[in-house]
Amino acid sequence: MEKVTIATVAQRAGVSRQTVSNVINTPDVVREETRERVREAISALGYRVNQAARQMRTGRSRLIAVRIEPARDGINGSVLDRFLHGLTDAAGLAGYRVMLYTADGDDAEIATYDELLNAYDLDAFVLTSTHHGDPRTSWLAARDVPFVTFGRPWGAPETHSWVDIDNAAGTAAATEHLLAAGHQRIGFLGWPAGSGVGDARREGWHRALGPWGPVGEATDGVESGAVAARKMLQNDPPTAIVCASDSLALGALQAARELGRECAVIGFDDTAVARAIGLTSVSQPLAEAAGRCMDLLRELLDGHAPSHPTNVLLPPSLVVRQTA
Amino acid sequence: MEKVTIATVAQRAGVSRQTVSNVINTPDVVREETRERVREAISALGYRVNQAARQMRTGRSRLIAVRIEPARDGINGSVLDRFLHGLTDAAGLAGYRVMLYTADGDDAEIATYDELLNAYDLDAFVLTSTHHGDPRTSWLAARDVPFVTFGRPWGAPETHSWVDIDNAAGTAAATEHLLAAGHQRIGFLGWPAGSGVGDARREGWHRALGPWGPVGEATDGVESGAVAARKMLQNDPPTAIVCASDSLALGALQAARELGRECAVIGFDDTAVARAIGLTSVSQPLAEAAGRCMDLLRELLDGHAPSHPTNVLLPPSLVVRQTA
DNA sequence: TATCCGAATTTGATCGTTCAAGACCTAGAG
DNA sequence: CTCTAGGTCTTGAACGATCAAATTCGGATA
Numbered sequence: 001m002e003k004v005t006i007a008t009v010a011q012r013a014g015v016s017r018q019t020v021s022n023v024i025n026t027p028d029v030v031r032e033e034t035r036e037r038v039r040e041a042i043s044a045l046g047y048r049v050n051q052a053a054r055q056m057r058t059g060r061s062r063l064i065a066v067r068i069e070p071a072r073d074g075i076n077g078s079v080l081d082r083f084l085h086g087l088t089d090a091a092g093l094a095g096y097r098v099m100l101y102t103a104d105g106d107d108a109e110i111a112t113y114d115e116l117l118n119a120y121d122l123d124a125f126v127l128t129s130t131h132h133g134d135p136r137t138s139w140l141a142a143r144d145v146p147f148v149t150f151g152r153p154w155g156a157p158e159t160h161s162w163v164d165i166d167n168a169a170g171t172a173a174a175t176e177h178l179l180a181a182g183h184q185r186i187g188f189l190g191w192p193a194g195s196g197v198g199d200a201r202r203e204g205w206h207r208a209l210g211p212w213g214p215v216g217e218a219t220d221g222v223e224s225g226a227v228a229a230r231k232m233l234q235n236d237p238p239t240a241i242v243c244a245s246d247s248l249a250l251g252a253l254q255a256a257r258e259l260g261r262e263c264a265v266i267g268f269d270d271t272a273v274a275r276a277i278g279l280t281s282v283s284q285p286l287a288e289a290a291g292r293c294m295d296l297l298r299e300l301l302d303g304h305a306p307s308h309p310t311n312v313l314l315p316p317s318l319v320v321r322q323t324a
Numbered sequence: 325m326e327k328v329t330i331a332t333v334a335q336r337a338g339v340s341r342q343t344v345s346n347v348i349n350t351p352d353v354v355r356e357e358t359r360e361r362v363r364e365a366i367s368a369l370g371y372r373v374n375q376a377a378r379q380m381r382t383g384r385s386r387l388i389a390v391r392i393e394p395a396r397d398g399i400n401g402s403v404l405d406r407f408l409h410g411l412t413d414a415a416g417l418a419g420y421r422v423m424l425y426t427a428d429g430d431d432a433e434i435a436t437y438d439e440l441l442n443a444y445d446l447d448a449f450v451l452t453s454t455h456h457g458d459p460r461t462s463w464l465a466a467r468d469v470p471f472v473t474f475g476r477p478w479g480a481p482e483t484h485s486w487v488d489i490d491n492a493a494g495t496a497a498a499t500e501h502l503l504a505a506g507h508q509r510i511g512f513l514g515w516p517a518g519s520g521v522g523d524a525r526r527e528g529w530h531r532a533l534g535p536w537g538p539v540g541e542a543t544d545g546v547e548s549g550a551v552a553a554r555k556m557l558q559n560d561p562p563t564a565i566v567c568a569s570d571s572l573a574l575g576a577l578q579a580a581r582e583l584g585r586e587c588a589v590i591g592f593d594d595t596a597v598a599r600a601i602g603l604t605s606v607s608q609p610l611a612e613a614a615g616r617c618m619d620l621l622r623e624l625l626d627g628h629a630p631s632h633p634t635n636v637l638l639p640p641s642l643v644v645r646q647t648a
Numbered sequence: 649t650a651t652c653c654g655a656a657t658t659t660g661a662t663c664g665t666t667c668a669a670g671a672c673c674t675a676g677a678g
Numbered sequence: 679c680t681c682t683a684g685g686t687c688t689t690g691a692a693c694g695a696t697c698a699a700a701t702t703c704g705g706a707t708a
Contacts (some may be wrong), residue, residue, distance in 0.1 A: 003444075016658045021696060041584050048442035052385070053694035055376040056663045063423075068412050078596065081405040088424045088483045097444070098424045099387075105688055111665060118328075118372035120421070222600055250600050272402065273597045274547055276574050329664055340688045345666060355686060377664035380693045 004047045013041035024049060043203060058243075061121040064091060064297065066127065068100045079269050079284065080128055081152060086290030087126060094294055110139050117145065124297050130154060130162075132196060146300040148293050152311070154196035161296045161309040163289050166198055167268075168204030170316035171242050172283035174266040175208035177280075177318055178240045183264060186215040187238035189229055189248050192255070201244045201268060214238050218248060225251020233261050240264035240324060246271045249279055253323065264324035278322035287313050325431065328371045348373060361575035382508050385445040387425045388415060389431060389619065403593050404452055405609065407474060410614030418618055420447070427545040434463050440471065448621050454478060454486075456520060465589060470624040475531045476635070478520035485614040485620045485633040489615050490526030491538050493523055494606035494640035501604075502564045502640055507588060509539040511562035513553055513572050525592060538562050544645060549575020550582075557585050564588035564648060570595045573603055577647065586646035603647035609638050 002008070010017045015038060021037040024029050032036070041047075055061045066087060069080055088098045101116065103109035113136075116122045123146065130151035140147045141159060150160040153204055171188075178186050188205045192197035205213070214236045218228035225248035232238065233255055241263060243249035249267030256263040267274050270283035292312045299310070326332070328556050334341045339362060341452055346354050349364040354362070365371075375567035381383045389412060410421045424441065427433035437460075440446045447470065451460055454475035464471045465483060475488040481504035495512075512529045529537070532623035534602040538560045542552035556562065557579055563589060567573035573591030591598050616636045623634070 003694095006696095017694090018659080018696080020659060022657085025696080029656075034656080040689040041548070046438075046442075048439060049652090050380075050445070050694055051443045052376040052379040052445060054696075056374075056380060056694080059663085061376070063701080068409055078402055078405070081402070084424075085392055085426070088426050088478060092426060100407070100408075102412050102424045102425065114370075115372060118370075119375045121374070121376060247600070259656090273600050276571070276597050277601065327664095331664080341664090342666080342689080344688060349666080352688075358686080374664055377693090379668075380664080381666040381693090383693085610649095643701085 001274045004045045005050070006047070008039045009045055009047050012045060013038045030300045055121055058189075059121060060301075061119060061123055062096050063099050063122050064096050064124045065099045065101055065116055065122050066105055066126045066128060066179050069102070069129070069213075073120065076243065078271050079286065082286045083128065083290050084289035085295060088288070090291045090294035093303075094298055096297075106135050109136060109187065110180070113140065113145070122308070123301055124148070126150060126293055130196075132142075132194070146297065148292055148296045148300070150289060158309060158311065161300070161311065161314040162265070163292045163296065163314065166313045166315050167200035167285045168207065170268060170284075170318075171204035171244075172208040172317070173204075173318045174242045174268075174282055174324075175205050176263060177320070178266070179208070179240070179323060180322070181240075181264070183240040185213070185238040185240070187216065187218040187232050187241045188243075189225060189232065189241050189252055190244035191220060192217050198244050205242045216241075218251070221244055222247050222251045222254070226254045227247070227251070229255035230259065233259050233263065235263065238265075239264070241264050244268055245283055246274045246279060249281070249323075250277075251276070253277075253279070266318075270319050274319070280321045280324040281319055282316045283319045284316050289314055328369045329374070333362065333365045333369055333371045336369060337362045343636070352461070356573070357543055379445055382492055383445060384625075385447055386420050387423050388420050388445050388448045388450060389425055389440055389446050390450045390536070391424070391427055392424045393453070401612065406519060406610045407614050409450065410611035411617060411640045413611070414501035414615045414618035420618075420624055422637045430459050430469040432446070434458060435470070437464065438494070441467075445450070447511075450474060450617055450621070450641045452567075454520075460627070469514065471578075472620045472624070473548075474613060474617055482633060482635065484633065485624070488618045488638040489608045489613065490637045491524035491640050492531065494608075495528035495568075495593060496532040497528075497640070497642045498566045498592075498606055498648075499529050501644070502566070502588060502648060503532070505564075505648070508561075509564070510563040511540065511556050512567075513540040513549060513556065513565050513576055514541065515540050515544060520569050540565075544571050546571050546575045546578070549573070550578045551575070552599070553579035554558050554583065555581050557587065559587065562587070564592070567591050569593060570598045570603060570605055573598070574601075577601075577603070590642075590648045593644065594643050598645070599642075604645045604648040605643055606640050607643045608640050609612070613638055 006017050006020050010020045019030060020038055023035050027035055091098050101287040110188050125147040127147060129147040130149045130153055132154045136181050137153055143261060145301045152162050167263050175186055186209055188202055190202045193199055198260035216232040219226040229252035240254050243252055246267035249265050252265045267279050267281040270281040274281040296310055330341050330344050334344045337390055345361055347359050351359055376427060415422050422456040423437050427446035451471060451473040452475060454473045454477055454480045461477055461484060476486050476488040499510055499634045510533055512526055514526045517523055538556050540556040542548040553576035565576050570591035570593050573589050576589045591603050591605040593607040598605040620634055
């Protein structure tokens with residue numbers, strides 16, 4: 001099988017290289033008849049544009065990079081994985097490919113940006129797990145590298161486009177669901193203050209519930225959640241608990257069972273665990289979030305960049321199962 | 325910030341382009357002193373090889389592709405994700421990058437191979453989820469595309485290198501653990517015969533147990549597992565069940581609880597769910613498997629290809645928790 | 649009829665790297 | 679003193695695409 005280049009196609013169609021290139025990139029400048037002839041040659045030969053060669057001229061690689069994180073907790077790690085699935089799909093449809101990298105910490109990640117940009121001419125980055133004082137966005141912005149974040153820029157000035165889930169709306173919906181079911185004493189089990197996501201989830205619960213409610217704090221994880229939930233259930237027992245994650249919710253369920261208490265529990269993220277054990281949970285529209293990220297990237301990449309950044313806030317949905 | 329090319333480095337070091345190239349690719353042909361001077365210029369300028377240009381000359385992209393599957397079950401999907409993490413790490417260390425793609429079915433995947441090979445000059449593929457009558461391996465082999473499979477070539481002639489988990493050893497270990505704990509009537513809950521992985525897991529249980537044991541069959545999933553387990557527990561009740569997956573194990577646990585039966589349960593894959601609910605499970609060494617895949621690929625890619633394919637079979641380990 | 653115009657197409661140069669071949673220099677052999 | 683060999687370095691071409699400028703050609707205009 002010979003190598004098929006633009007020259008092969010040109011010869012077969014009886015035109016020059018440039019005309020073939022035009023058919024591919026700017027079809028409207030080529031006469032109808034010629035265009036068809038070239039298109040025919042292209043498909044007859046099974047020609048595909050060589051990205052490396054194109055990239056060398058245009059400086060564009062049609063590659064976007066995403067960090068894949070070491071599966072931490074294992075329960076919540078799957079959220080990013082599902083986002084990644086969606087992004088790969090969306091990118092594929094838009095003619096882009098996703099490249100992965102790992103990095104241990106923000107500084108290492110920035111070093112990786114530098115390498116990827118130089119070596120592979122990456123077109124853009126999608127950042128996940130944004131957090132307070134995130135140095136990555138400013139580094140990229142300073143170099144005019146196109147990027148989008150999945151997660152809003154907590155605290156930082158909003159100089160770039162982002163997509164995020166409306167976390168507060170999620171816990172608010174969960175709380176309202178409980179209120180509608182007749183619960184009045186509804187607690188919240190979350191992470192220590194300071195993480196943007198965690199604070200937003202607490203805020204949603206607070207907004208829907210009003211003034212009162214017992215609050216428990218725990219670092220993420222089943223054990224830690226069980227400890228905090230036990231304390232809540234013993235002191236000022238609520239009849240229902242809204243949790244900041246499925247891990248915490250699982251802990252809460254364990255604690256309630258141990259203490260023999262009836263207690264409704266709602267988790268967050270709708271992970272596989274929730275589905276498996278029938279835990280009611282708030283579900284993030286990850287595929288849509290990924291699709292929107294890709295849309296924003298295309299705006300940035302395919303010319304017509306909007307002068308000011310776009311933000312997308314997606315509402316999560318409540319998946320009701322047995323626990324509430 | 326100017327673009328730093330090999331010519332920039334050459335000028336600064338007072339040598340020709342080719343000498344810089346030699347320092348990078350074949351350092352031993354350059355005189356010590358010159359080599360140092362060039363190296364200094366490289367790091368002073370922060371020079372990085374442009375992969376696209378290199379690729380155009382050499383035809384090698386230092387890119388390997390892996391398919392990312394739509395998270396099916398959600399419980400077991402995470403196995404591939406963890407493998408992916410490991411592979412990205414291992415590839416990064418070896419100077420390769422991982423590119424993702426999705427494909428719906430074997431034929432679509434083969435079409436994607438064709439596109440990726442032409443457009444991106446991919447160096448190699450890592451295939452997962454091998455199965456009986458897999459058309460992908462022969463397609464790749466016919467075109468001399470380097471690839472490795474994670475999962476042995478079920479039924480097909482072993483003409484390529486692969487890495488796999490010793491599934492039978494896993495269920496055998498689980499069964500032996502139960503025997504040691506005094507169980508005598510140990511059942512197996514697995515998938516219908518025909519899937520290589522499923523058959524191997526059943527085989528391991530059978531080997532360790534000897535002649536007897538009730539067998540249940542169910543398509544993967546919690547519901548389906550619960551139904552099959554209920555039947556087992558009612559007819560010829562075992563005191564323990566070895567399962568082909570964590571999903572099935574979860575179903576078995578549900579069935580036992582409903583029927584009020586004491587029954588030890590062991591799952592397979594050590595997913596997040598298992599960790600969360602304390603399910604004893606067989607754990608696959610996924611990071612190591614990924615590393616081995618990368619090792620095999622390097623053998624194929626970095627010259628010295630072994631004349632006959634290499635196979636790696638890794639033993640899983642039993643993670644003992646509360647359910648057995 | 650000569651000139652100009654615009655649409656359609658072609659030609660030559662270029663992106664950054666590596667390959668293949670050649671040039672230079674020093675040292676040892678004849 | 680010439681010749682050869684080997685180590686070290688340089689030069690020109692090539693990979694496959696796109697950009698920018700040049701060319702062709704039929705038809706409208708003066």
